[in-house]
Structures are given as structure tokens and as C-alpha cells.
Amino acid sequence: MSDSSIISNSTLQISIVIPLFNEDESLPPLHDWIVKVMEKNNFSYEIIFVNDGSTDNSWNVIEELAEKNKNVKAICFSRNYGKSAALDAGFKIVKGEVIITMDADLQDSPDEIPELYDLIKNQEFDLISGWKKKRHDPLSKTLPTKIFNAATRAFSGIKLNDFNCGLKAYKVEVVRTLNVYGEMHRYLPVLAKWNGFTKIGEKVVEHRARQFGSTKFGLERFTNGLLDLLSVTFITRFKKKPMHFFGTLGLLSFFIGFGIALAILVEKFFGSNMIIEREPVDMPIFYISLLAISVGTQLFLAGFIAEMIVIHSNERNDYIISKEI
Structure with a gap:
């Protein structure tokens, strides 16, 4: 292991939070890809895997990765609590100036990280949401997603095309204010805006076809989408009053x-x-x-x-x- 992979005591540039559930096959190539990008750009970084109660070999794989790379941190839940809880746990321990979230299934490309970092750090955005403009999904997923995004735009006033994209970048100050629970991970830009972080942008990102396993989300996420939207609208407007x-x-x-x-x-x-x-x-x-x-x-x-x-x-x-x- 090279000296450049050891986390220093100074503030890190990037924290990468990766929630996962039963993704043991994709974790090693994802880790290696992230490390390659980080070393190529001379970033100081940490990778935080949040194991959301996986029942496969995911935790053992994470332990092996942590032994090889001291930049790897990890949290393991006692059972499956959902993506929102996983993100919340990761956000509580980040040390980087810029926080990147991405899925563990290799459908998000780590090659997007340098530009996302630049948008937050140098162009002073509070939050950048990825937009998977060209998706490798069937119509049964893309059509409900379009409807969901249109409804969220109308309710929130935030002009994003893809609210639910897992690849996002945040100022660390933003994630410190987020209380993510239930199914609120879909509405992080809405929560950030309500907390006063209004400089929210969007970046077209690559959507890669899944290489291993199958999706962990069923049609129920679309049937629950409207209720979640009404819930977050109520919470952001009347939470304290x-x-x-x-x-x-x-x-x-x-x-x-x-x-x-x-x-x-x-x-x-x-x-x-x-x-x-x-x-x-x-x-x-x-x-x-x-x-x-x-x-x-x-x-x-x-x-x-x-x-x-x-x-x-x-x-x-x-x-x-x-x-x-």
C-alpha cells in the first residue's frame, strides 16, 4: 500500500459514502476503481461502506478491503433498515470537505467524482445531483421515474431532472443539517433547500448496466412515491409548526x-x-x-x-x- 493511500490527520478532501445491501461481487471492482480515480487526481479521501444488513458475504469483503486500504471505513447494521438510514449513519462520521454518495452496484461511475468535486469546491454549489439522462432500464422503471420527478419538481420548485439518482455531491455543511430517515433519501435536494442551501445544480452522469445481482427495489417504491412526496412536503413546511x-x-x-x-x-x-x-x-x-x-x-x-x-x-x-x- 502506498503512502498516498493513508488518511492524514488534516481535513480530507472527499468522503465517499456507499450504502449497500447484498453487493459482495461488485465491491472489490468498485473499490479499486475509486482508488484509481483518487490516486490519479491526488485526492485525500475516505471510503465509507454502510452495510445495510446484507445476508451475503458483503461484510467479509469489506473487512478484506479495509485490511488493504486504511482509507476504508465501514458500518454494519444489525439488519436491513433501508437506504435512508444507511446514508444517515454515513453522514454522521464523514470527515471530508466534499461528500459524494453513490450506489454499490457499479451503475454509478467513479470517474464522475473529480468534476463533482470541482462543482462543489471551486464553483461553490451546495449540492450537485446526478442526472442519468440515458438509462439502461426498462420502460416499467423509466416511465414511473419521469412521473415521480415531474411531481417532485412541481411540489418543491427545484428544477432537477433526476431527484433519485444515487450519485450526488454535497458540501459537508449540507449533510450536517440533514436528518435522513424513512424514505427521505429520495428528497435530499428538497430537504437541503429547506435547510437554506439553495445553490443546487445538476450534472449529466453515466448510467452503467448492472453487472452483478439484481435490483433491490421493486414496484412498491413507485406506489409509495406519492405518499413520500406528500410527507416530505408537509415536513419541510410544517415540521416545527x-x-x-x-x-x-x-x-x-x-x-x-x-x-x-x-x-x-x-x-x-x-x-x-x-x-x-x-x-x-x-x-x-x-x-x-x-x-x-x-x-x-x-x-x-x-x-x-x-x-x-x-x-x-x-x-x-x-x-x-x-x-x-
Whole structure:
């Protein structure tokens, strides 16, 4: 091992975070490819593999790579927690100035790293998202992806073509602010923007055909995409002030119902009875007004309880790390 591959005590230039699940065959060639790019460009770097509960030989392969290259770090989850948890764990230990994320299946090219680094470090972008403009995927994957990206652009106002591309680059300050959990890895640019990092760009990157194994994502990621989008939209806008959402809807519903009920009573007791010819209890609109009042009250109380939870809660992931390198 050459001296250039040893991490110095000074700040590293690049941290590469690679979440993985059952990718033992692709890890050695991916590692060697990354090291080749790093040494060619004289980058100081670290590679952080996050083993998301693999059931194959992935962890043993990572241990072998770490023995050969002291720049390799690794985290092993006790079970499969998902890509968001894996990224969150990796982000917590990075030491580089620029953070690169990429998938472990060799579909992302490490040759893109130097240009991604330049965009962040020298052109001062906060976040660069890869765009797999030419994809090696069937229509059953590319069409839902286009729909998902169009919906996310409309909701977030961020003009990216490929939100879910695993190959991204960040300033380290950006990842320090990200709390990635659930399925939020799809919306990292949205979360970054909400945290005040608005200089977000895009770079066309190579999409390579998978060499080993099969994809770990099924059609359920598309069926869940809309729900995830609504969730992240709510979280980014009302995360700290849920009363602004629930309270507004609650007051609106309450006053609509109260207004209808009041109009019925006023007309009944003080009007000409031209509008109301029956008893209020015989009118469907009377019960609609009561329902609106009841729903409004419950929404307002839900907002109040949510405010109390936000005040007294500490955000955290619940993944368990069983091993580390």
C-alpha cells in the first residue's frame, strides 16, 4: 500500500459514502476503481461502506478491503433498515470537505467524482445531483421515474431532472443539517433547500448496466412515491409548526360549520321563514354544519398536541450498528 493511500490527520478532501445491501461481487471492482480515480487526481479521501444488513458475504469483503486500504471505513447494521438510514449513519462520521454518495452496484461511475468535486469546491454549489439522462432500464422503471420527478419538481420548485439518482455531491455543511430517515433519501435536494442551501445544480452522469445481482427495489417504491412526496412536503413546511397546518384547517372548518349553523338559527328565529321551511334538525345542511364544527375542533386539538410533541421530542433514527471499521 502506498503512502498516498493513508488518511492524514488534516481535513480530507472527499468522503465517499456507499450504502449497500447484498453487493459482495461488485465491491472489490468498485473499490479499486475509486482508488484509481483518487490516486490519479491526488485526492485525500475516505471510503465509507454502510452495510445495510446484507445476508451475503458483503461484510467479509469489506473487512478484506479495509485490511488493504486504511482509507476504508465501514458500518454494519444489525439488519436491513433501508437506504435512508444507511446514508444517515454515513453522514454522521464523514470527515471530508466534499461528500459524494453513490450506489454499490457499479451503475454509478467513479470517474464522475473529480468534476463533482470541482462543482462543489471551486464553483461553490451546495449540492450537485446526478442526472442519468440515458438509462439502461426498462420502460416499467423509466416511465414511473419521469412521473415521480415531474411531481417532485412541481411540489418543491427545484428544477432537477433526476431527484433519485444515487450519485450526488454535497458540501459537508449540507449533510450536517440533514436528518435522513424513512424514505427521505429520495428528497435530499428538497430537504437541503429547506435547510437554506439553495445553490443546487445538476450534472449529466453515466448510467452503467448492472453487472452483478439484481435490483433491490421493486414496484412498491413507485406506489409509495406519492405518499413520500406528500410527507416530505408537509415536513419541510410544517415540521416545527404543525399548528400552522392543523390549526388553519381546523379554524376554517369550524367557522364554516359555525357560520352555517348560525345562519340557520338566525333565519329560524328572526327571519321570514322563506328560506327555512322545515325544522333545522330535518335539514341535512344542519348536520353538515355540526360535522364541520366537530372536525374543526379535532384538527385544532391535533395541531396543539403535535406542537407539544415537537417541543419535547428529539429527532433520531432507530438503527442499530453491530460492527464498525
